[in-house]
Amino acid sequence: MAELPDADTLLDAAVRALGGTRREGQAVMAEAVTTAIDTGEHLVVQAGTGTGKSLAYLVPAIRHAMSEDTTVVVTTATLALQRQLIERDLPRLSAALAPLLNREPEFAILKGRRNYLCRHRLQGADAAEPEDTELFDPRQLSSVGRQVKRLHEWAEETVTGDRDELAPGVSDLAWRQVSVSANECVGAAACPFGQECFSEQARADAGGADVVVTNHAMLAISTMQGYHLLPEHRVLVIDEAHELVDRVTSVATGELGERPVNTAAKRAGRLVEAGLTERLSESGEGLALLFGESEAGRFDHLPDALAGAVAAVRDAAHACLSAIRSGSPEQDPDYATQRKQALAALDEVHDSAVRILESFEPPLRERTDVVWLAKGPKQSPNLHVAPLAVGGLLREKLFGDRTTVLTSATLALGGTFAPLAAQWGLGRESTDRPPAEAGSAVPTAGGAAPAGGPAESGAADDGTGGAETAAKTGGEAAVSEADEADDPDKAAGEPRWRGLDVGSPFDHARSGILYVARHLPPPGRDGLDPSYLDEIAGLVEASGGRTLGLFSSMRAAAQAAEELRERVDVRILCQGDDSTGRLVEEFAEEEDSCLFGTLSLWQGVDVPGRSLQLVIVDRIPFPRPDDPLASARQRAVGARGGNGFMAVAATHAALLLAQGTGRLLRSAADRGVVAVLDPRLATARYGGFLRSSLPPYWGTTDPEVARAALHRLAADPVAG
Missing domain, CATH: 1.20.120 (Four Helix Bundle (Hemerythrin (Met), subunit A))
Incomplete structure (x- = not known):
């Protein structure tokens, strides 16, 4: 096969074909991914919103797949990103690169068997008799019967049998009547419908593709449970890598x-x-x-x-x-x-x-x-x-015989990759970085605040050394203790990896304000304090709506929505009122509305423009004290002499806070305020670790500054 253009040339061609402009962070990331593929060393790369990280890893992946006649696997955590890759990014990218690659790159999506309709199971599906009939209301069973009848009709017209293509969808109970899991399937050879199997066809398509897109759960089942569901591959890209531990833990539960x-x-x-x-x-x-x-x-x-x-x-x-x-x-x-x-x-x-x-x-x-x-x-x-930990499992099953690129907009917690790297079983970063790489990347996500940023305004000054010191000590503590909780004797077998933060094209310090309500009392356990509701009302009034409220519980979200509907003259949408997708659509379309919800919204909202200029977080999202898994993991770290709070609870909170506050700026033109009502972000010793995990917004603890900024944004028809 003729020598293919290098990744940088292909990236420039793709960006031009797609009508974009070259972004330095994207180019640096693409170069790093190429180097990782060439050297076999794992890469952890943080790429902020707006970097264009999908292109940055897809271009080198496609080049490698086509030059080596192999397959590259890309996994995601959310259905939204999976759809973006398959329905938008890969089709456009393949068309753009085809003239330089002599053929159009091929791609496929692969999901677990349960996501595909099973023709054999469908043949025997009795709409009136689900296996656990006695557990459901008769009216629910009648609905299931109607849905299964529609599935019979859909089976005659669908090409893929993929549940996600069925609109409107059906209940889980109905879908279980017409699908099987991997360990329930008799196999294509024994099945009378083996030659017409939707799942087998998807696997066949994936086997011949240059890039296969799947999800973290499928990766865990295939790699760690030994089902070999994915095609052979030497390069794996894990997007939304901050979700990897939770998804693998779920599969292993x-x-x-x-x-x-x-x-x-x-x-x-x-x-x-x-x-x-x-x-x-x-x-x-x-x-x-x-x-x-x-x-x-x-x-x-x-x-x-x-x-x-x-x-x-x-x-x-x-x-x-x-x-x-x-x-x-x-x-x-x-x-x-x-x-x-x-x-x-x-x-x-x-x-x-x-x-x-x-x-x-x-x-x-x-x-x-x-x-x-x-x-x-x-x-x-x-x-x-x-x-208690999945790092050892990941190290043995995932990082042993392939090159892995782990990427997300949120990976450097407390200014370092150490906390998540330890949870993944990667241990400590390789230190023998070649001189040519020095200075090519932002070494941390936090560090000293820029002029006019949080440190100068007082939000970072908690009397404990500031964000930089807290980030350093918190990060070191997290990697040390998570390492020990995983396997204290593993140093000799640690995979080699490098970390890279390519930053973000957004100027966070000029585009956004991090307001910490230092004057409020610490959050309690009995719902939102009246002072919190007053603070929320004042901020929403100042912004004229345009607010995403992220609450630590559904109870708090509902309480705030009920109270605010009586106090402010804007529409308040609340999670649970309708499907989450529909609520987000309404929130984006109705500029002066608000959307209140809980943790499941934190990563699912992507609303650029004037509809979102204020993000409110009611409290630091630590795990609940009675969370059985988090508390056990925290205790396990403590039993080995480490700081379980920093390694588990603070790391968990930092990740969610970074994801939540990252909802504010989704395009270069966006402007706004992130308001964290929990004063501990400004006053507690761990506050510096948490703040240095967030995008580098300009910081303040003065409520008048925050409200004045929101008033100006609301009055400016161009802002956002």
Whole structure:
């Protein structure tokens, strides 16, 4: 194959073809990605909003794929970015690069099997009889019947079978009647519809593509659970990498409760004698009774009665598994499907029970899993078992035999990549940086404030050394303690990696103000203090609406919305009033409206222009003190002599704060104010670490300064 143009030439051609202009940060990032691919050294790169990071990694990825006749895998955390890549970025980029590459680059999207309609399952779907019929209201089941009927009709016209292409969508209950998970599938060879399988077709398309786009969960299932769902690849790009640990943890979390036990018993009932499935159902009922008598929360020691109930489920599931596996498999496709689905459900119940029981065997300090009971008025009680850390798993399964680029707008917490690198299992950054690279990148995301920035205005002066010192000590503490919590003896096997912050084309200090309401009392536990509601009302009135309110709980968001609707003459939208997508659309279209919501909004709102000129954060988003996983991880760090608060709680809060405050500036013309009502951001020792994790807005603690700026913006028809 003829020598391809270098990545810089391809990037310039792509930018010109797409009508853009060269951005220095984008070019620096593209060069760094190219170097990582060439050297095999992992790259962690923070690229602020407006950098154009998608092009910066896609261009080198495409060049590598085409020059080596291989596939590059790109994973994302959110459906929005996945759609942006597949529906906008890659089609335009492929067309732009085709003249220089002799052919148009090919790309594909690949999702988990559960996202595709299964023709075999559809054939047997009985709209009136979902597996867990007894758990649902009859009216809900009638709706499911109508939805499954529509799915039959849709199956005759869809080309992909991809659930995301079904509009309007259907409920999860209805979709479960026509889809299968990876471990429920009998395989294309055994399935009578194997040649028409939507999931198999998607995998075939991905196998021949230059770039395959998937999600973090699919990556975790494929790489860490050994399913080999992704095509062979030597280069992996993880976009939205700040979400990686949470997504991998979710995939690695097991659950045990009455509903999955009943489902397994019902599936096994078609294949084994009634006595075995009755025993399994009874064990599930016993588990549910003990759940009712137990307090929700983390277990450091499993009570004997509950341990006995879990063991009963384990043994009953094992008996059913043994009976099915000892029988002679029949060739009938329907029987093979029933057998596969029963084994999958039983394995899940059995393995979760085993894992829960085994997690309590080591001494508390040496445990690698945490177990807790979750229950509430709107959720079925379940025992959960999750890993205390996933860094060792990632280091072994993800970083061992491929080059990985991890990128996001938010990776440097407290001015350093160390906290997240430790959670990923990367350890400490390589220090032998070649001289040619020196000075080519912004070394940290924080550091000393620019003239007129937060340090001068007083927001960073908490009497503890300022943001720079807090960032340094907080970052070092986080990497040290997270490292120890993961594997204290791993230094010799650490993957080699480099960090790069290419900055942002936005002038945050001139475009945005970080206002910390230092005069307010610390947030309480009993809803929003009246002084907080007064502060919110004053800010919203000054901005004339145009406000995104990000609250730590749905209760606080609803309280603020109810109060503000009585006090200000602007429309207040609140999460839960309609679908999140529709609410964001209305907020963007109606310039003087406000949108209040909770954590799930923090990363899902992208509203450039005058509709968003004020972001309000009610409190620092630390994990709840009773969060079982976060508290266990924090304690594990402390047990090894580290600062669990900095390594876990402060890192978690810094990441969410950076994501939330990053909603303000979404284009170079945007202007506005970020108002954090929690005074601890200005007064607490950890405040410097948190502030240095945020975009470098100009800072103030004076409410009059913030309101005056909002008045000016509201009066200026050009601003934003």
